[in-house]
Amino acid sequence: MRALEKRYRTVHALRGVDLDIAEGEFFALLGPNGAGKTTLISLLAGLARPSAGSAAVMGHDVVRDYRLARRSLGVVPQELVYDAFFTVREMLRFQSGYYGLHRNDAWIDELLENLSLADKADAYTRTLSGGMKRRLLVAQALVHKPPVIVLDEPTAGVDVELRQSLWAFIRRLNREGHTILLTTHYLEEAEELCERVAMLKEGRIVALDRTVNLLRREDEQRLELVLSSTLLPENLDARVVGHDGNRFVLALPDYAELEGILAELRRNGIRIERMQLRQADLEEVFIKLVGQGA
Numbered sequence: 001m002r003a004l005e006k007r008y009r010t011v012h013a014l015r016g017v018d019l020d021i022a023e024g025e026f027f028a029l030l031g032p033n034g035a036g037k038t039t040l041i042s043l044l045a046g047l048a049r050p051s052a053g054s055a056a057v058m059g060h061d062v063v064r065d066y067r068l069a070r071r072s073l074g075v076v077p078q079e080l081v082y083d084a085f086f087t088v089r090e091m092l093r094f095q096s097g098y099y100g101l102h103r104n105d106a107w108i109d110e111l112l113e114n115l116s117l118a119d120k121a122d123a124y125t126r127t128l129s130g131g132m133k134r135r136l137l138v139a140q141a142l143v144h145k146p147p148v149i150v151l152d153e154p155t156a157g158v159d160v161e162l163r164q165s166l167w168a169f170i171r172r173l174n175r176e177g178h179t180i181l182l183t184t185h186y187l188e189e190a191e192e193l194c195e196r197v198a199m200l201k202e203g204r205i206v207a208l209d210r211t212v213n214l215l216r217r218e219d220e221q222r223l224e225l226v227l228s229s230t231l232l233p234e235n236l237d238a239r240v241v242g243h244d245g246n247r248f249v250l251a252l253p254d255y256a257e258l259e260g261i262l263a264e265l266r267r268n269g270i271r272i273e274r275m276q277l278r279q280a281d282l283e284e285v286f287i288k289l290v291g292q293g294a
């Protein structure tokens, strides 16, 4: 992507995005609601045209070389759209035909197996549960074995067990050479799966780095406290990076400052019920850079 921009009437959804994702990478695109993630994916998939700049998928320009770009891409969309009058298998065959693949049943079976939909192959799509429909969307996006797989919030509404098996499958495809671009609100997921992360805010990339580097950049320790009080002594306020009831997360740039914090709590008669020291996680880095929660 080069200086990629998208304007809708009054909204400047993307304000000049430069981004290269290497073949075989597992890449995460993070950002708060409205940051421009879905817009960026729509431009890659040819569902919308850039207002300025350019983008290419596997070297194919998304405007000039639309067909090849589209063919190189499998997009798992955010919202559930499905045709109620097909069975799962018919749906996937139909989708294969769209790509000119007429003997695709071996791959379709493998998809169904890996997405735990094998026993639903002959069920009408309207009878599937929400989580099953979502997995069907994944299967649909992958029928043509695209080299680049884009997942837009794929695990929303998918239970933990299936989420695990979905990720195991996507990981396998990544090991086999597929490039994965993931947008997610589950930051732990991005942290666990992705080698590199871009954070988008108001249509611009505000951070782009290897996940480990982003985490290292935030090498401050975090002091997690569960206290007997829901209020903290005033002169500790500046340290607070997280707060929920009587649970507080404080920034601790230096271990030596721990003593002062404990003394301050004691002076105010606040008891410590639980205490833990840890590294900052991706969510905290994200909030600091983007200025709001995901």
Ligand SMILES: Nc1ncnc2c1ncn2[C@@H]1O[C@H](COP(=O)(O)OP(=O)(O)OP(=O)(O)O)[C@@H](O)[C@H]1O
Residues within 6 Å of the ligand: 008, 009, 011, 012, 013, 031, 032, 033, 034, 035, 036, 037, 038, 039, 040
């Ligand atoms: N078709 C459209 N017409 C007008 N404005 C749009 C359109 N699509 C998106 N926008 C606007 O562009 C901005 C970026 O939206 P986008 O959906 O890309 O954000 P997002 O990062 O995907 O958010 P979310 O996490 O909520 O999915 C928002 O201000 C949105 O209202």
